[in-house]
Amino acid sequence: MIMDKKILLCVTGGIAVYKAAALTSKLVQAGAQVKVILxxxxxxxxxxxxxxxxSRNEVFxxxxxEKNPHVIAHIDLADWADLILxxxxxxxxxxxLANGIADNMITTTMLAATAPVWIAPAMNVHMYDxxxxxxxxxxxAEYGYQFIEPSEGYLACGYVGKGRLEEPEKIVELIRSFFAKDERKQLIGKTVVVTAGPTREKIDPVRFISNHSTGKMGFAIAEEAKRQGAHVVLVSGPVQIPAPAGVELIKVESGEEMYxxxxxxxxxxxxxxxxxxxxDYRPKITYDQxxxxxxxxAVIDLERTKDILFELGQRKKNQVLxxxxxxxxxxxxxxxxxxTKKNADLIVANNVKTAGAGFGTDTNxxxxxxxxxxxxxxxxxxKKDVAKKIIEEVTSLLKDMGKNANS
Incomplete structure (x- = not known):
């Protein structure tokens, strides 16, 4: 499962660096392509x-x-990787990394990364706590990074506790399992567009028409589609939650911009x-002041906004809608x-007045x-589990369309 996978190993300064050397060797022996940033x-x-x-590769x-004038090294490395560790x-x-500081090769590369990122902490037990x-x-974790938890044992500082870098053999097995799951991803090669959140229809510079949507359901769907290997374009109205790692986020305000x-x-x-x-409606007249x-x-005259789902249904060719x-x-x-009216393939319906459903909740x-x-x-x-069920149904619809196209 690791054969020819591109792994970017970022090694930071601790006594456990010697294990990173052993990890590099074992990954190469398993058939991976490994590039290292120190x-x-x-x-x-x-x-x-x-x-x-x-690694049998140049170390950064x-x-x-910039050794190669044809590329920017940290961007090229970020784009190259299948997995960053x-x-x-x-x-x-x-x-x-948590605060977006980019003052060296590792942190600069990480800000440009779209590949999955794994963090393997190693430090004194009290530092870790x-x-x-x-x-x-x-x-x-909110950014979507995954963690290889440190193990417990004797630390270089003399303490005994949690803080040891996991053994290279165990890390290799975790990577092997990760890519084995990757082989079973259902949406590799597919492009999935997800819209999420509310829109804001301007009245004047300080007022607008909107609703209670928080975007949680749409963001969960985008995250699951990405996890299944899709290229995900997430078109979101104004929300207060971070975008899932690896998706292409496009922020909009109005329904017209979303359309x-x-x-x-x-x-x-x-x-x-x-x-x-x-x-569904926007002010007919908006004001600059x-x-x-x-x-x-006061009375505000309203006009209909574009019915995006209806328009997509009219233009639909081979898309699952x-x-x-x-x-x-x-x-x-x-x-x-x-x-029927929107020519959709699937409608996900809920009663927003039901406890545990609707806007702002973590469930649906x-x-x-x-x-x-x-x-x-x-x-x-x-909502994450609902997202999994929806993506399962989407995958099934794509398979059915493929069968019908070949029949």
């Missing part, structure tokens, strides 16, 4: 020549040492999943009408309505 501190423990000999240490990862480097380190690890962006990607898309709660308060009532229906009554009736209760007439009722689940 921090300045790591060079105090092991020289670049050691890693060059073990300096952001400004920081091992050992010191508290210092973890803090820099410090609130600042815990907070920084939590931030990296234009989705149309731009529609021809090249294999799947469009429209979770965004786009405003704040509208001052007047005596008595998924829509959402957030209702407060007559769920099945309205979902079936939407399925949805029913899937398929064009075939099948109905799948799901119990209360986390």
């Amino acid at each position: 921090s300045e501190s790591a060079e105090k423990f092991v020289t670049p020549l050691t890693f060059q000999a073990l 240490t300096d952001t400004f040492d 920081v091992a050992p990862a010191t508290a210092n480097t973890i803090a820099k 410090h609130p600042a380190v815990k907070k920084n690890l939590s931030i990296l 234009n962006t989705v149309i731009k990607f529609y021809e090249s898309a294999d799947v469009v999943i429209k979770t965004a709660a786009v405003a 704040k509208v001052k308060k007047q005596t008595g009532d 998924v829509g959402f229906a957030a209702e407060t009554e007559n769920l099945e009736e309205y979902a079936r009408i939407k399925l 209760i949805v029913t899937l309505f398929k064009r075939s007439g099948a109905v799948i009722e799901l119990p209360v689940m986390s």
Whole structure:
């Protein structure tokens, strides 16, 4: 499973650097292509020549040492990797990555990375337990980074406890398992466009029409599609959550901006999943200056926004088209009408008044309505688990379309 996989090993400065040398050797023996970046501190423990000999590749240490004039080294390395592993990862480097600091070759490369990132911490037991380190690890987890937990044992400082870099053999096995799962990914080679969050329809510079959508459901779907190997374009209205690692995030404000962006990607898309709660109406007239308060009532004339799902249904060729229906009554009736009227392949419907469903929650209760007439009722689940079920259905629809095309 590791044969010819491209692994970028980022080695930071701790006594466990010697294990990184052994890890490099074992990965190469397993058939991986390994390139190494050493921090300045790591060079105090092991020289670049050691890693060059073990990896059979040039070792990188300096952001400004551009050996190949045809590429920018840190961008080229970030694009090259199938997996990026920081091992050992010191508290210092973890803090820099968590806070977006790019002051050396490793941290600069990591900011440009879209490949999966694994962090293997190694430090004193009390350092590992410090609130600042815990907070920084939590931030990296939000970014989508994965962790190889340190093991317990005798540490170089003389303490016994958690902080030892995991053994190279175990890390190789974890990487092997990761790429074995990668072989089973269902959406490799597919482009999935996901819309998420609310839109804001401007009244004046300080007021707008919007709704309660937080984007959590759409972001969970984008994350799962990416996990299944898709190239994911996430078109999001204003939200307060970080984008899943590796997705192409495009931020928009209005329904018109969302429509234009989705149309731009529609021809090249294999799947469009429209979770965004786009405003149905917008003010007919908008103002460049704040509208001052007047005596008595005010009236705002509204006009319809573009029905994005309907427009996509009219233009649909070979795409799988998924829509959402957030209702407060007559769920099945309205979902079936939407399925037909919008020419969708799947409608995900929920009653936003039901406890555990709707906007802002971490859970959802949805029913899937398929064009075939099948109905799948799901119990209360986390939005991440709902996302997995939706992507499973999308994968099934893509397979059915492939069979029909070949028949």
